[in-house]
Amino acid sequence: MDSLVFESDDLGVTEEFLCHAYARMRIGSTTPTARTARVRRDSTTSISVDELDLNFEMSYSVTPLGRICLCVMHEGSVQDHVFHRVRDSFGPGDTVLFAPPDLPYSGRICNARYNITMLDPALLDQVAAASGGRRLERVRLTGHRPRSQAAGDRLKATIFYLRDHVLADPDTAAQPLIVSASSQLLAASVLAAFPNTAQTDPTGQDRKDAHPTTLRRAIAYIEDHADRPITVADIAAAVHVTIRTLQYAFRRHLDTTPMAYLRRVRLAHAHRDLLAADPHSGATVGDVAARWGFAHPGRFAALYRTMYGSSPAETLRD
Structure with missing residues (x-):
């Protein structure tokens, strides 16, 4: 940083x-x-x-x-x-x-x-599909004002979160997974706020390609690369489908998104690291969370408790 x-x-x-x-x-x-x-x-x-x-x-x-x-x-x-x-x-x-x-x-x-x-x-292309489908068209913003005051406020909150909780701490901002996740969060927030050329509805070909085999390949790629700063575009390219196809496959078969699934896999890795860590060696919850791309300790703790029924500090201590 x-x-x-x-x-x-x-x-x-x-x-x-x-x-x-x-x-x-x-x-x-x-x-x-x-x-x-x-x-x-x-x-x-x-x-x-x-x-x-x-x-x-x-x-x-x-x-x-x-x-x-x-x-x-x-x-x-x-x-x-x-x-x-x-x-x-x-x-x-x-x-x-x-x-x-x-x-x-x-x-x-x-x-x-x-x-x-x-x-x-280019960050917009990493989180969304261009209207040209498989053609290499860039996603463009088509208006300079947000769709609504609420949309603008949500984008503003994302910017302030990055400013105050990611970039303000050099140690946090030095973590590759946090940098990648933060950049994708900002790009997704921009697309949610402004009118743009991204196409979110799956086409007939997307629906055809979103079969269980596509999902299995995507899951295998995510699990093999969870320790790297991958994007939804990387996952789609690895399994040779469009971003829309990938998103539709996860929504259709798992009722989630590719990045939410990636976050769950990284949470599982953080859980294993906390179980294996020696609290007397100086290991901290914050260090483990940052290593797996979680910049905000409070949000990490909330996700962790929802998944595992206890706080990450309790896991580390016990």
Whole structure:
């Protein structure tokens, strides 16, 4: 995990930093004094979560980012934000997509404190099927506003969870399974929040291919690779079916999802590790949970108790 902190009241220095951190851009300001920009970034290879505080009015004109860029407004506003045929303004509580990865955008930030979260567009392909089925079409977001306020709030909660419980702890963020699971969680939350080109309903071919043999092969792959940062796309590719076919097979035969099944397998591995661990050697529940991709100790404990009828701490102690 990488972290950086930036602070400057020099507009030229701020522009240079923003160009390096985001994309080539031009900024300007009519605020005569006290133009302080503060930025904190925590990031992994595929996602970054930034908190920005600008106590002045700043205009911006930005070249395409090449990444999905989400904005959550805390205070202040963004005015006259423009890309392609869209013109909009955002205020406190709004969660928006700044622009598609391949389009430039411009606007004005007015004395704002806000969050910028960016992710690799390929993450969307790892958790969803494109409308082209077996064709190699990328999943695209088709709107910059969430489907509803509730959808935006759920995405915002996911971003804050990643910021506060994953990226805030270097030891947690260094675990490969946690990084993989967190990236997929964010991508799935983005698809749930914004209109997009992903096709979720199985086709006739998907239904035909979702037979028990497909399921058995997928389960075998999951159990053999549970200790690796695999995605639903990896599982589908391993058994030579579409993501929709894979999802339909698990729903049809097990009434679950591939990733929920993977989580259950990893929980079983954590259970075995806790049984085998010596509590006097310094082993902790948190270490075991993180090793198997569970970043939030409370959620891990709840899942564990539901599955095994006791807390993970009791298993380790006994």
